[in-house]
Amino acid sequence: MLYALMGLGLALIAGILNIPNFAHGALFAVGAYLTVSAINAVGNFWIALLVAPLGVALLGVAIEYAGVRRLYAAGHDYQLLFTFGLSLIIAEGIILIWGPVGISQLPPPILRGGVDLGFTFYPKYRLFVMVVAGLLVFGTWLFLEKTRYGAIMRAGIENREMVSLLGIDIHKLFTAAFALGAYLAGIAGALTAPIRGLSPGMGVDMLGIAFVVVALGGMGNLLGAIAAGLLIGVAQAVVAAYWTEASVAVIYLVMAAVLVIRPQGLFGIR
Amino acid sequence: MTRPTALLVAAVLVLPFIVRPVLATEIWIFAIFGLGLNLLLGYTGMLSFGQSTFFGSAAYVAGYLLKHTAINIFAALGIGIGVGALSALLVGYLCVQRSGIYFIMLTFALNQLFYFVAYQWTTVTGGEDGMPGIPRPVLAGIDFKDPLAYYAFVSLLFLAALWAMRRIVESPLGRILQAIRENPVRAEAVGYHVPRFKLLAFVIGGAFSGLAGVLYAMLFGIVPLEAISFVFSGNVVFATLIGGSGSLYGPIIGSFVFIWLSESVSTLWARWPLLLGVAFVIVVLFLRGGLVEAWARFWTWRSSKPRR
Numbered sequence: 001m002l003y004a005l006m007g008l009g010l011a012l013i014a015g016i017l018n019i020p021n022f023a024h025g026a027l028f029a030v031g032a033y034l035t036v037s038a039i040n041a042v043g044n045f046w047i048a049l050l051v052a053p054l055g056v057a058l059l060g061v062a063i064e065y066a067g068v069r070r071l072y073a074a075g076h077d078y079q080l081l082f083t084f085g086l087s088l089i090i091a092e093g094i095i096l097i098w099g100p101v102g103i104s105q106l107p108p109p110i111l112r113g114g115v116d117l118g119f120t121f122y123p124k125y126r127l128f129v130m131v132v133a134g135l136l137v138f139g140t141w142l143f144l145e146k147t148r149y150g151a152i153m154r155a156g157i158e159n160r161e162m163v164s165l166l167g168i169d170i171h172k173l174f175t176a177a178f179a180l181g182a183y184l185a186g187i188a189g190a191l192t193a194p195i196r197g198l199s200p201g202m203g204v205d206m207l208g209i210a211f212v213v214v215a216l217g218g219m220g221n222l223l224g225a226i227a228a229g230l231l232i233g234v235a236q237a238v239v240a241a242y243w244t245e246a247s248v249a250v251i252y253l254v255m256a257a258v259l260v261i262r263p264q265g266l267f268g269i270r
Numbered sequence: 271m272t273r274p275t276a277l278l279v280a281a282v283l284v285l286p287f288i289v290r291p292v293l294a295t296e297i298w299i300f301a302i303f304g305l306g307l308n309l310l311l312g313y314t315g316m317l318s319f320g321q322s323t324f325f326g327s328a329a330y331v332a333g334y335l336l337k338h339t340a341i342n343i344f345a346a347l348g349i350g351i352g353v354g355a356l357s358a359l360l361v362g363y364l365c366v367q368r369s370g371i372y373f374i375m376l377t378f379a380l381n382q383l384f385y386f387v388a389y390q391w392t393t394v395t396g397g398e399d400g401m402p403g404i405p406r407p408v409l410a411g412i413d414f415k416d417p418l419a420y421y422a423f424v425s426l427l428f429l430a431a432l433w434a435m436r437r438i439v440e441s442p443l444g445r446i447l448q449a450i451r452e453n454p455v456r457a458e459a460v461g462y463h464v465p466r467f468k469l470l471a472f473v474i475g476g477a478f479s480g481l482a483g484v485l486y487a488m489l490f491g492i493v494p495l496e497a498i499s500f501v502f503s504g505n506v507v508f509a510t511l512i513g514g515s516g517s518l519y520g521p522i523i524g525s526f527v528f529i530w531l532s533e534s535v536s537t538l539w540a541r542w543p544l545l546l547g548v549a550f551v552i553v554v555l556f557l558r559g560g561l562v563e564a565w566a567r568f569w570t571w572r573s574s575k576p577r578r
Contacts, residue, residue, distance in 0.1 A: 014371055014372075018370070019371065020319075020374045020375055022378075067551065067554075070555065074554070076317050076370060076371055076374060077311065077317050077515070078511070080317060080374060081507065081508060081550050081553065082551055082554040084504050084547075085546070085549070085550025085551040086547065086551065087547070088543045088544065088546055088550065089544055089547035089548060091543070092544035093544065096544070204500070208378065208379055208382035211375040211382075212379045212382075214372075214375060215375055215379055248386045249383060252380065252382055252383030252386065253383065255379060255383075256364060256380065259376075260364065
């Protein structure tokens with residue numbers, strides 16, 4: 001589910017803004033670190049979970065406004081270099097602020113322990129993450145499919161020029177899409193913090209996975225990104241149960257295998 | 271001999287006396303790596319963010335053979351080039367059908383696949399510690415343990431690689447690739463099988479990366495895990511872009527600037543990737559077109575100023 005969140009945010013940015021966002025993993029890491037800092041400052045997990053992703057969304061707005069905006073006409077090489085540069089700055093900034101050593105974070109007391117599902121014993125917090133991530137994915141989907149702003153965003157993916165000709169401020173749309181993508185990355189990071197702990201390298205690992213999800217789901221297809229995120233998550237969980245060492249590589253192998261059979265991705269149109 | 275070639279030969283002769291020979295060697299190795307990427311980026315219009323896949327794979331395979339067998343130095347280079355080309359064939363086959371940002375994302379994702387294989391396969395690659403103890407075999411009585419001898423060997427290979435690359439980009443094949451860069455639809459309509467030519471460019475670029483990878487492994491005697499990570503892929507893209515991707519000599523200038531700068535800065539501050547990131551952002555926002563173009567702009571600006 002977390003993979004679906006990441007992939008969805010990245011697919012939004014890729015689809016609407018048409019830029020390869022190499023800072024997406026860094027935004028994810030910032031979300032996790034901000035959450036831990038907020039927990040330590042306020043002492044309340046729920047407030048942190050609310051605030052931290054919004055902080056990441058704000059960061060996203062700042063990035064779009066200060067840099068990405070100037071690069072829409074510049075070609076992918078410079079967009080890549082810019083976002084990659086940002087991700088380096090953010091990753092090193094995290095080390096400077098929070099230190100190079102990993103941090104672990106406990107779930108809030110109410111979500112500790114496990115639930116007996118009858119056939120298996122499952123940690124409460126993971127169940128909570130699944131539900132929240134599921135709701136978020138569903139909510140984003142509702143927003144994109146059923147609201148006017150969502151319709152504008154989807155129209156932006158289909159045909160940018162046409163949308164701006166219809167009198168819609170394309171720059172506001174871009175900023176909004178980047179902010180939404182950053183928010184999804186940030187909340188994925190916030191939810192991950194109590195599961196895997198924090199380390200400065202967490203962003204890059206997630207970045208690769210998010211790219212796989214987008215490539216696998218089909219380029220320019222948001223539902224595909226959700227489905228691919230689920231598929232990757234399940235594949236990884238199954239392999240991890242039998243052969244832990246291969247659980248990361250399997251993600252990429254699944255992608256390679258699917259692309260051999262369907263080069264356009266599972267639900268790809270382009 | 272044309273003027274750029276004369277300048278380059280002069281640079282090759284002078285460089286090891288200005289900077290440490292190891293650094294000078296690294297500059298030319300990185301330039302070979304950049305030449306390979308530039309065939310994709312500058313001449314075919316494909317931005318590959320996964321060049322370290324080929325660089326690292328070649329370094330690991332050739333490094334393993336150098337370590338465990340008494341293999342000849344040219345055989346090691348040949349194997350490295352072969353591994354580079356073969357891995358590029360595999361990756362390219364999956365990537366060339368896509369274009370734009372999805373192409374970039376795919377090259378990166380497949381780079382991560384190779385990275386994690388190298389990371390986990392510790393019995394062969396050494397995982398995070400890297401693969402140490404790679405020798406430089408003796409060739410015809412010349413002991414390459416002497417840094418200057420190895421420098422001479424590498425710089426000769428670099429000049430050969432540059433010559434080969436110039437032959438490629440000026441050949442009909444090079445013209446077809448440039449036609450694909452300018453207008454892939456038209457190139458297809460004229461009758462060229464675009465994906466096949468893109469794949470060919472990928473394989474050639476991979477072969478150059480493989481050569482650079484083996485030379486790198488022998489230079490430092492170790493294959494670090496970074497050699498197959500996205501960090502190296504990013505570095506070579508950056509070096510090529512600061513040099514200017516449109517010209518044959520761009521990546522050479524870029525690699526010179528990049529290696530020299532990163533060497534001088536990395537000794538000053540452990541958090542130097544932060545400065546690297548800042549440099550990326552500055553180049554993108556203010557210096558687009560690379561140093562070659564910035565230089566040209568500087569001269570037009572100077573000559574446009576009225577003389578007093």
